[in-house]
Amino acid sequence: MKQPVRIAVTGAAGNISYSLLFKIAAGEMLGTDQPVILQLVEIPQAMDKLRGVAMELEDCSFPLVHGITLHDNPFDGFKGIHYAMLVGARPRSKGMERADLLEANAAIFSEQGKALNDVANRDVKALVIGNPANTNCLILSRNAPDLDPSQFCAMTRLDHNRSLGILGNKLGVNPSDIDGVTVWGNHSPTMYPDLHNATALGESVIDQIDESWYKTEFTPRIQKRGAEIIEWRGLSSAASAAQAGLDHMRDWALGSEGKIVSMGIISDGSYGVAKGIYYSFPCICEFGSYQIVKDLEVNEYGQSMMKKTEQELLEEKAAVDHLLPADTAESRENLRTSTDGQTQFDNGVDAASAYYKADRIC
């Protein structure tokens, strides 16, 4: 038997976690030979409910669960963890402005970033599921300067899985026979589900579908699938979000077997995307890390779609910029490697002020 790994789950008393935890515990994420210690994190008001969830986990007598601990703060909850599933977030309440939502979540993910930085295992992998996932992930990573930005991801796997499921259904093939789908950008209605490099049973997908179906039916459907689920089910996606979360983490940890998966990762400037935002790219995972698939063709339509979602992420970043600590490690690296003198987190928007901030804070 392997040694147990420590997995923290935040928002552990919420709906997504109620699906996620019992799948992790059964070995769906890291394999049925990998014991786990579950470190469940909630806000103080939800600790009673969380205890009920932990009791149900105990009631399943899962052989792989070697321990369950309950925490009302991330500095305890993240101690020694190898994996973090960051599900808990502040939902948008009625009348709340977008900026308020970003700020409320910035507070949560700043604290969690610091906690990861201080107490997590040095090779921790953290997946942000709580929305706005990409920008929360940016805040998280920037608050954990001792960890590498590539140890953080925002989840766009649900959008990716939805694309496979709906496309598979349309073409009458098993979703596992489809490869090369990419969801680019933000986990939001601006995301760009790109089928131009997709194949089904080895044959080009784009040749088999109607362009107008792709652009006016498929694309908006993927972009607004969350709302469609709420309309029918009366509740937001939970089980499918949980499944996507574990698919993401499983592939990241154990490999994607040569298949392209969409992951919200720190942009290194590939495909002309602004550096320093968490943007969803096509990735292949192996040996516990991801690689961006670099050589995909993007046509003009695609480029405009990619820009739009990039723009949204830059705006989200601008809205929380005043809350972000400087990106010291990366600024340094940029100073060494870039010739145009731009840091990776300003993306040419305002290089001077970016330097200024870096200077001022460190």
Add this chain to the structure above:
Amino acid sequence: MKQPVRIAVTGAAGNISYSLLFKIAAGEMLGTDQPVILQLVEIPQAMDKLRGVAMELEDCSFPLVHGITLHDNPFDGFKGIHYAMLVGARPRSKGMERADLLEANAAIFSEQGKALNDVANRDVKALVIGNPANTNCLILSRNAPDLDPSQFCAMTRLDHNRSLGILGNKLGVNPSDIDGVTVWGNHSPTMYPDLHNATALGESVIDQIDESWYKTEFTPRIQKRGAEIIEWRGLSSAASAAQAGLDHMRDWALGSEGKIVSMGIISDGSYGVAKGIYYSFPCICEFGSYQIVKDLEVNEYGQSMMKKTEQELLEEKAAVDHLLPADTAESRENLRTSTDGQTQFDNGVDAASAYYKADRIC
């Protein structure tokens, strides 16, 4: 790849199913090499919600799911099925008498029994999860005269798993290192969780625990665990019930690997339990069927506990007896095999009237 099997799930838009379906679809029940076709059954009013659930299943792009069909009645929903997970049931509403609850469910499970009889695969295995599970199972089976009573089970696996989980925690051993636990009787607070033949890492459990802890803490805790969960979580057990359902079905279909599991099955009179009720016994599963473990010692305390829960099941049966069709196949068999002239479904309570019913109806 194996041929897909057909699995019906009733109450498919409810809470237990929301945990269960996404685990079946991921291969937790029948293995990751077994494709499935999911036949989801609900009441007409819940069909929209059910559609939302099916959309989320699609959104997971599960490779094993070769089809999903939605049905508002069991005669369509049970066509050709190999497995039935019967989760849907009428809950007890405020002011409802126990007899009314039994009758409301009798109507549901009579219809479903007829449907299984008429349209299911001839080797179907049906597990009743909806409460009152044991008596619902009796009604189901009696309405499916062409199928064998051993093709039906009532779920007591949650009580079994809870016993393993809580005992493992108490002894500081992994639940998988415990064997020989039996939950006897009805899935209700009269159940008898029996640790007298249990071992942990090969050592007798009863020697390691305090008798008063066993009788005054452990036993009532298992019996009333459902209420304890509701108290903390604010909602009834769903994920743990789903896990128990799939553990039951997996072991039944693929074998329990020599381990004792508790299953609500048709009593054959073993351990002096009245024949013809669905009572939870210690079983070992192999080659797709269960065998009662026959040679366990039951002390005087155990016998009185077993009687009490048997008595409750006989009373439940008496309350629905007027709704049950005669048990023709088994009456015939009893006529052939028994010398005392008693059928297996009357248990000496009133043999004459039992015969009378059989005569009258067939």
